[in-house]
Amino acid sequence: MFPTLRRTALAVTVVLPAALLGGCSLIDSGGSCDGSGAARKDLATQKVLSSPPDGATAPANYRGVGVSTGCDDDSPGPAWLHADRVYTFPGTRRAVFDHYARTAAAQGWHTGPAPRAGAACWTRTDAGRHLVLNVDFQLDAWSPAPDPGKGIGYEVTVGSNADGGKAGVSCTD
Structure with a gap:
């Protein structure tokens, strides 16, 4: 026994x-970014990233950068994938928001809450992947800071969980 x-x-x-x-x-x-390269490339091809308002250009100190991608896996839950593009624009924030409201709607994005002072947001699902689109004027985290010249600078970002799931993919803080 x-x-x-x-x-x-x-x-x-x-x-x-x-x-x-x-x-x-x-x-x-x-929670890992391992194997996220293909999904990040897919995010970078989202048409909205290359659909700025007339007159928008790359900042003088970002010539040729175009869309950049990244993966953040430093918080609990799924890793966060994103594709970003920075522009300068000679007009107003309101003109940028209005342009992206029309462009996003035409490309199948769903309106989020009313734009805040520094950002606006939309969501959609593409090939089963839940996406969020942000247009943001708060560029403090960029290094070097974009040089908008005599205009304003802003960032367009499309993001998604690495697993493509819906959790946390919304236009709420």
Whole structure:
């Protein structure tokens, strides 16, 4: 009887920690940027990123950059993929918001809340992937800061969870 008990105890000692460690990795699934290259390339092809208002150009210090992509996996949950483009514009923020409201609607994006002082947002689903579109005038995090010349600078971003899921993909803070 004791040999059977000893074998059972040994099995529990070996299997239980492995099961618990495996469970932890299941809880954190989707948090990695590994293998996100194709999805980031798909985000970069979203037409809205290359549909600025007439007169918008790349900032003087960003010539030739075009769309950049990235993946952020430093918070709990799925990694966040994004494709970004920076523009300068000789007009007003209102003109930029109005342009993207028309452009986004024509490209199948759904209106989010009314634009805030520094940003506006839309959502849509493309090939099963939930996307969020932001137009934002708060460019403090860019390095170097975009040089808008005599105009205003703004960023257009399309983002998605790495897993394409809906969780957290919305126009609310």
